[in-house]
Amino acid sequence: MESTIKFSIAVDSDHRATEFRPFSISSPHMRAFHLAWLSLFSCFFSTFAIPPLLPIIREDLHLSPSDVGTAGIAAFAGSIISRLAMGPACDLFGPRLASATLSLVTAPILLSAAFISSPLSFILLRFFVGFSLANFVANQFWMSSMFSGCTVGLANGVAAGWANVGSGLTQLLMPIIFSILNTNFNFTQSASWRLAFVVPAVFQATMALLVLAYGQDLPDGKYKKFKKEEKDSFGLFLNGITNYRGWVLGLTYGFCFGVELTMDNIIAEYFYDRFGVNMETAGVIAASFGFANWVSRPTGGVVSDELGRRFGMKGRLWGLWVVQTVAGLLCLWLGRVNSLWGSIVVMCGFSFFVQAASGLTFGVVPFVSKRSMGVISGMTGSGGTVGAVVTQLLLFSGDTKFSTQTGISLMGVMMIVSTLSLTTIYFRDGGGMFCGSSDYDYQPLP
Template identity: 40%
Template sequence: MRSSEQQVERARDVPTGQAPLWKKYKSYDVAVDRHQDDMATEIKLCSFARPHMRVFHCTWWSFFVAFFVWFAITPLLPEIQDDLNLTKQEIWSSSIAGVGSTIAVRFLLGPLCDKYGARLLYLIILCSSSVPAALTGLVNSAEGLIILRFFIGIAGGSFVMCQYWSSVTFAKEIVGTANAIVAGWGNLGAGMTNLIVGSILFPMFRSIFDGDTEKAWRTVCVVPAFVAFTTGIIVYFISDDCPKGNYSELKRNGAMKEVSASMSFVKGCANYNTWLLFIQYAICFGVELTMNNAAAEYFRGEFDLTNESAGAIASLFGWMNLFARGIGGHISDMANAKWGMPGRLWAQTILLAFEGAFVLVFANTKSLAGAILVMVLFSVFVQAAEGTSFGIVPYVDPPNTGSISGIVGAGGNVGAVGFGMAFRQLDRNKDALTIMGATVLVFSILSLFMVIEGHDSVFFRNCGKKAEEEDEEMLQVETSS
């Protein structure tokens, strides 16, 4: 490194006349950007080294387990409905409660991430949600099912920690890809749940109880509850809040300022881009949550399939998370590299438009093979659009990323509640799907109207001072002093 570059490096890391700021790790297993708080500029998927790649794997796995416990009951609903003599409306009311409770939790967890970090909050959410999941066997009425799923729904709040933790670990150049991969692999838990609980664990427990389906569904959810509880504890002890260490350590050593959770939330709410992303996340992640609850029932009713077969087919929707959300994030990063922020915004709009179109095609597909194919295609666009959404979030207001992630994430659950109401109230699933597809198409254009400070927009250039210019000015002041 040349002498001048070394001076710039020191100027960025250490204020003039002060000792170097404390940090836990002096070297890293991945390349980092010292100017972005030691965030990683590369992703080594096969590494589990602390802190960066340990965070990467801990956050996607924790979110995967959260989905596992959150939707474990979904493939069991036909058996629960029969044994408790519940109506379609009562089942959908429980599903709405399961995604609705997450709205408030996500609003709350966003600013708490800015203050406490993701690690502690993962511990609290995973361990707390495992308790009602383990009590599934005590349900004896529609009201009991609704209350149970309401409290299990707090597991869905873990999405906020997932995206926040990744956003403070990976540099802006690759944060879209990183956010998308960890969220996509986490969302894969929904598809795996249909397969693991519906097609493997439930038949196994039914066999253990000599064909008694009621005993099977009353006990099987103990498995995901145990996995969630142990995951929360293990992840807390083996990972770090950010590349430089844990927030408590950084604050104690004067390397991090105390954050006001309430002020972070207020600033996140005050940015109108937050609410445009809130709506757009409602029409992608909201669609995914709705399909997690509706897909198995749709294929069972429309094509006269068994519960096991319908569950296996429905799991394909979630399986696309293995790669689709990651692709969306990577597209966002590539578009940003070539066209700047307008590239990210156009990518978001185009993927949402294709999503809406494929929902409408799915609603009108009559053959089983065709319905499966179209569902897979529209799932790809749903999850890719989720990836582009959180390729934009870290740019909106970086110091308040946690609050903004929480608000935008809550939008997904608001969408799920709205679309869930359509499935609950309408007699034909086709009508609910048509409303869902049309809604996606209408709101897909909102990203074109985002104006993020320091970046070009689709219709305007130089929206405020560029972040790079501000950084360079700061360096010139520090080096000259």
């Protein structure tokens, strides 16, 4: 790297930013930030464009509750596979190329909604569209490549948090787009919901092209240029997959972000069915759950960095445990509230804490392994979608004996229990929850 390179933002010896300016587009750090979160935003918008229209889709395609549940599981199952692959892809090719390629491949799949006519084709649609959520791994890898340890928690939290708002905005906008096509342009209901998916598909493809045109993998240039040393892909994968910390973080992430994904999948239908609100109102309520990401996940990143500065890795781990445990308690409570407004209030509190826990998780991830950062990010990210599959399959598949509200409460219990695994994490330099130095200057493991 050339030491004479000048940046418009303070950087460390590796040229990674030591400050975070979210309202700047200075190249390359903040430009990468904005491209990363907007690209992932478009993927969340696409993936969760389907649930708010389920009341119409299930009637048009004659879907049973079991079909709807299976489709929800399929969406997350597709994401598991793609997230596991995205980690090594980022390590080998860089986040820019990996992210844009996946978006360009999956955007046309959403357009195929115009041709589906059976429960099986609907399930397959959700499975393949779910692949796009693997861009989350590229998002977090990119931020960890651009921002130094003192601010990476904040950068990761804001990039993912703002992107996750896409899952809320789509809950609000897709019913409106459907209504405009159906009412103003006189399309049939069947044609309207199919045509509505053109909007998220075009948005996703556009963002992918912008990432390719204007993105930069590293502070000093493209990934290929500055990673000329030949990497052993199997060695990278093995180094990451054998690090138990990645497995623990994958488990806990499965019951914060995984629970968030499940709620994105069921929340509009839950309020529609349980409290008798119309589709538009259910969409607004569900949107508020996703909109909380605008501040909640970034707050988790800020808290992680601040606790890291004060107490080292011990602070980051304790912060994650406390926040995720509170989220679990609120989730348990949400399933036991019987009034509409009471449910909305508890849901808002729950959404803040569960999303903040996701931000706190990725305040820890960059310190697990510098060499296999992509693999660890992929393992953790995949854990999120595995958690979503598990909760969807066990509690909301349409074939379970549990009511939806009971399933929500049981999800809270699962969150509380899984988070106890954080007590097993120990870093050679940073310690763990019950031991370790308060010195912030610990480094990622090799």
